[in-house]
Amino acid sequence: MSKPTLAFIGGGNMATSLVGGLLEQNYPANNIIVSDPMEENRNRLQKQFGINTSNDNLSTASQADVVVLAVKPQVMKQVAQELSSALTHQPLVISIAAGIPLSSLQQWLGENTPIVRCMPNTPALVQTGASGLFANTHVSTEQKASATEILGAVGISCWLETEADIDAVTAVSGSGPAYYFLIMEAMEQVGVELGLSQKVSRQLTLQTALGAAKMAMESDVEPAELRKRVTSPGGTTQRAIETFIDGDITELFRKAMSGAVERAEEMAKEMAD
Numbered sequence: 001m002s003k004p005t006l007a008f009i010g011g012g013n014m015a016t017s018l019v020g021g022l023l024e025q026n027y028p029a030n031n032i033i034v035s036d037p038m039e040e041n042r043n044r045l046q047k048q049f050g051i052n053t054s055n056d057n058l059s060t061a062s063q064a065d066v067v068v069l070a071v072k073p074q075v076m077k078q079v080a081q082e083l084s085s086a087l088t089h090q091p092l093v094i095s096i097a098a099g100i101p102l103s104s105l106q107q108w109l110g111e112n113t114p115i116v117r118c119m120p121n122t123p124a125l126v127q128t129g130a131s132g133l134f135a136n137t138h139v140s141t142e143q144k145a146s147a148t149e150i151l152g153a154v155g156i157s158c159w160l161e162t163e164a165d166i167d168a169v170t171a172v173s174g175s176g177p178a179y180y181f182l183i184m185e186a187m188e189q190v191g192v193e194l195g196l197s198q199k200v201s202r203q204l205t206l207q208t209a210l211g212a213a214k215m216a217m218e219s220d221v222e223p224a225e226l227r228k229r230v231t232s233p234g235g236t237t238q239r240a241i242e243t244f245i246d247g248d249i250t251e252l253f254r255k256a257m258s259g260a261v262e263r264a265e266e267m268a269k270e271m272a273d
């Protein structure tokens with residue numbers, strides 16, 4: 001069966017990652033077109049990937065089975081309203097813009113448009129992303145499979161039961177990379193205070209993060225069990241872990257992540273205005 005034709009509106013970081021990931025998975029370059037106002041961006045994409053580009057959002061979308069909206073949230077309203085006249089053939093529209101609710105997208109694009117709202121995260125830029133997806137009722141099973149394939153090109157994707165879950169995804173994986181960067185910063189800094197050079201402290205910190213993630217992903221036991229297994233009674237790890245538990249690290253994450261959800265809700269309201 002021939003692959004759906006994909007149109008990306010906006011040829012920036014996320015579109016570049018998605019296109020790169022799709023081509024690596026042998027998605028036909030001829031089935032991909034990117035529309036971007038900047039000639040520099042179009043030339044870069046053509047040269048890097050051998051795909052088609054355009055500076056005309058409407059003609060780009062009117063040829064596509066799937067239209068991926070990859071512009072910044074601030075310009076989404078204008079871009080979506082302009083696009084609506086090019087969507088009479090009812091392509092699937094995937095929005096990767098943070099904070100824009102389905103109700104707004106439907107209002108701008110047309111109430112019956114099949115839309116998947118997606119919350120990706122920054123590691124998509126290195127093909128290790130984690131996305132949450134939610135579809136409106138107009139999206140068919142086939143279109144859902146297309147969305148899974150497209151986001152799957154840059155990492156894992158999970159279908160959500162309610163649109164509100166997108167805010168929880170934002171708090172877990174959307175903002176999550178920054179939590180890990182913060183932990184890395186702290187570990188690196190203390191490593192230096194304990195006598196290591198910055199270079200060595202950073203190398204050890206980053207490799208440890210990678211190693212722990214790899215072990216957790218490849219293991220069939222839970223992270224809590226893995227932690228217990230590397231924490232010998234009376235040992236060094238136990239002394240360190242006790243400090244985190246005494247400081248109620250879970251409560252700290254609860255507060256931080258609830259704050260992220262609250263902010264996502266506020267931003268959705270601001271964007272809808």
Ligand SMILES: NC(=O)c1ccc[n+]([C@@H]2O[C@H](COP(=O)([O-])OP(=O)(O)OC[C@H]3O[C@@H](n4cnc5c(N)ncnc54)[C@H](OP(=O)(O)O)[C@@H]3O)[C@@H](O)[C@H]2O)c1
Binds near residue numbers: 014036041069096121
């Ligand atoms: N980067 C991430 O990790 C990440 C994570 C989660 C969600 N997202 C979402 O992904 C979306 C794209 O983010 P990004 O980082 O890829 O942004 P980006 O690099 O700024 O890409 C957006 C592209 O759209 C172009 N553009 C602007 N106006 C346009 C128009 N009217 N028609 C067509 N293209 C237009 C921009 O051109 P100019 O440069 O000339 O303005 C730019 O090339 C955002 O909505 C963001 O919320 C990104």
